Amino acid sequence: MNLEFTREELEFQQSIRDWMGAHVTEDIRRCSALGEMPAKEQQQKWEQLLGKQGWLALTWPKQYGGPGWTATQRYIFDLERAMVGAPPTSPFGVAMVGPVLYTFGSQEQKDRWLPGIVSGELLWCQGYSEPNAGSDLASLKTRAERKDDHYLVNGQKVWTTQAHWADMMFCLVRTDPAVKQQQGISFLLIDMKTPGIEVRPIYSIDGHHHLNEVYFTDVRVPLNNLVGQEGMGWTIAKYLLTHERTTIAGVADSRHEIARLKRAVAESPCSYDKSQAWQRIAELEIELMALEYTNFRTVAATDEGQPFGPESSGLKIKGTEFQQKVSQAMVELGGMMSLTWDNQKTVGSDIFNRATRRYNFLRACTIYGGSNEIQKNVLAKMLLGL
Ligand SMILES: Cc1cc2nc3c(=O)[nH]c(=O)nc-3n(C[C@H](O)[C@H](O)[C@H](O)COP(=O)(O)OP(=O)(O)OC[C@H]3O[C@@H](n4cnc5c(N)ncnc54)[C@H](O)[C@@H]3O)c2cc1C
Known part of the structure; x- marks a missing residue:
């Protein structure tokens, strides 16, 4: 393994450094300079700037809006991003649900959701953990019952980072309580504005509000917001771990x-x-x-x-x-x-x-x-x- 960057990689590094120097404004870097997390507006401004440049969804295939960089180039980009004091991008859209959608989603789902993720317009949160399902995630209980043209969702998620910012949640729900735990889980996309969703803040030990509890009471989710088939949720969650x-x-x-x-x-x-x-x-x-x-x-x-x-x-x-x-x-x-x-x-x-x-x-x-x-x-x- 060569531990030195090649001449091309060094040129790439310089071009990224020049761009960062010209585009990362004081308000974007201020929070990182102080060791704090940015407010929603600063985070979105930064992500949309990267989105315009085509530099937000770095690991995605080119056809969906990725820049086509090697892992080394992505690594260099991350180093330059951090050294200039710009915050990391939120992982929920670009690093989590995006790859799930282009791998398991229908064409309609790809067309509908990927452009908003790649541009930084659409904010996501991750609804996995529940009060009695953290490390033992497969025991989650939030229930999605299939009705005529929708799922009816009832239950609770917890520790949901940025749920109070998010437009959408990708969520693990139980669609079949009768089968083996892992087989009864599905992957559902939920619009956070749907009636029946309540987001309650959890203030963490740094005094800030990053985390939330999210309650679902008879929340109607269209059937075509299911990713993959019913019961595929566990496979999809495991795929994300190997991404x-x-x-x-x-x-x-x-x-x-x-x-x-x-x-x-x-x-x-x-x-x-x-x-x-x-x-x-x-x-x-x-x-x-x-x-x-x-x-x-x-x-x-x-x-x-x-x-x-x-x-x-x-x-x-x-x-x-x-x-x-x-x-x-x-x-x-x-x-x-x-x-x-x-x-x-x-x-x-x-x-x-x-x-x-x-x-x-x-x-x-x-x-x-x-x-x-x-x-x-x-x-x-x-x-x-x-
Ligand atoms: C800041 C923060 C942000 C988070 N954001 C999100 C989010 O956006 N979305 C989301 O879904 N979740 C989120 N989480 C939840 C996180 O994924 C869970 O806290 C984590 O999975 C642990 O689950 P738990 O809290 O239920 O602890 P438990 O699973 O109850 O674990 C308690 C302790 O026991 C240990 N333990 C448990 N099982 C074993 C075992 N088999 N062997 C050895 N040790 C074990 C754990 O390591 C831990 O130390 C967040 C958590 C935090 C703290």
């Missing part, structure tokens, strides 16, 4: 975090001996480099057409543990400066002043997207045959 995940380790954003940490230490007015801080940052950078090389191997394998395997679980575990480690270093090196909460400026860098919120939120990154314990089970099963 390309070369950015799952979050290397690009971790690099940006370390750059922010360096800036905060450099700007710190404290008179403590900074050499220990620099040593800690150097250790983090070495660890990130190791993660990055492992990630490169996956990117190179993807370019060689190899399918995605257990490495995505390893990258998820190490990547999220590393994000937590950097946020912990940020809080500890900021000391008293990290204790501010309501964005009131005290002393020192704005970066340190907001570090605790981010630290708190990142406790969740080893849980969402399939908890790290579950990823370890996957590794044990696939690699050790346990």
Whole structure:
């Protein structure tokens, strides 16, 4: 495996860097610069800008609006995106439901939904988890009963990120309670404006509203919003897990975090001996480099057409543990400066002043997207045959 970019890839990197420099405005980068998540308007503005350029649905085949880049080019793009301080794109449309639709959807579904995803106009959320169905997703209970020309949906989803922003939800529902758990699940697309849907906020430990509970009471969903056939929901959910995940380790954003940490230490007015801080940052950078090389191997394998395997679980575990480690270093090196909460400026860098919120939120990154314990089970099963 070659760990150096080719001349063409370096030229590509420069062209992306130039574009980012010219198009990523201060309001787009402000949140990432402060370590916060963007508001809906900023997120959509950024995604629509990428959509216009044809750079939003990076992994999609060209015929559906993808740019036709290699995995290495997508990786370079992600690095440049993060280093300029632009936020990652929301995964629900481009990385999740889009690939499901062009793989399993009818022609009518493709024509109806894909253009809005590729342009960044249509926002989606993921309705999988329920109060008693998280890691054990197959035990989900939200019921979709087939009536004449529609499904009648009743039940509850929880932890639904961005449900309060979303136009549409892709949802796992139980269409047949009589068969084996996995076989009775279907994949349904639900318009969030349909009567009978109630979205209630969950405020997370960083004090922000990203998450929701979603209740369904006699919600009528047209039959042609079913993707694939009834009972195919589990197959589709598993397909998503094997869909390309070369950015799952979050290397690009971790690099940006370390750059922010360096800036905060450099700007710190404290008179403590900074050499220990620099040593800690150097250790983090070495660890990130190791993660990055492992990630490169996956990117190179993807370019060689190899399918995605257990490495995505390893990258998820190490990547999220590393994000937590950097946020912990940020809080500890900021000391008293990290204790501010309501964005009131005290002393020192704005970066340190907001570090605790981010630290708190990142406790969740080893849980969402399939908890790290579950990823370890996957590794044990696939690699050790346990
Ligand atoms: C910030 C955030 C955003 C989220 N966004 C979404 C979203 O948009 N849409 C959505 O559908 N869901 C979302 N989720 C839900 C997420 O997918 C679940 O929280 C996750 O799958 C874990 O399920 P659970 O919370 O029910 O915990 P449980 O499954 O009850 O797990 C509790 C603990 O037990 C461990 N555990 C469970 N089973 C095993 C096992 N077999 N072996 C070893 N350990 C085990 C888990 O790792 C965990 O530590 C989000 C969660 C968070 C925190």
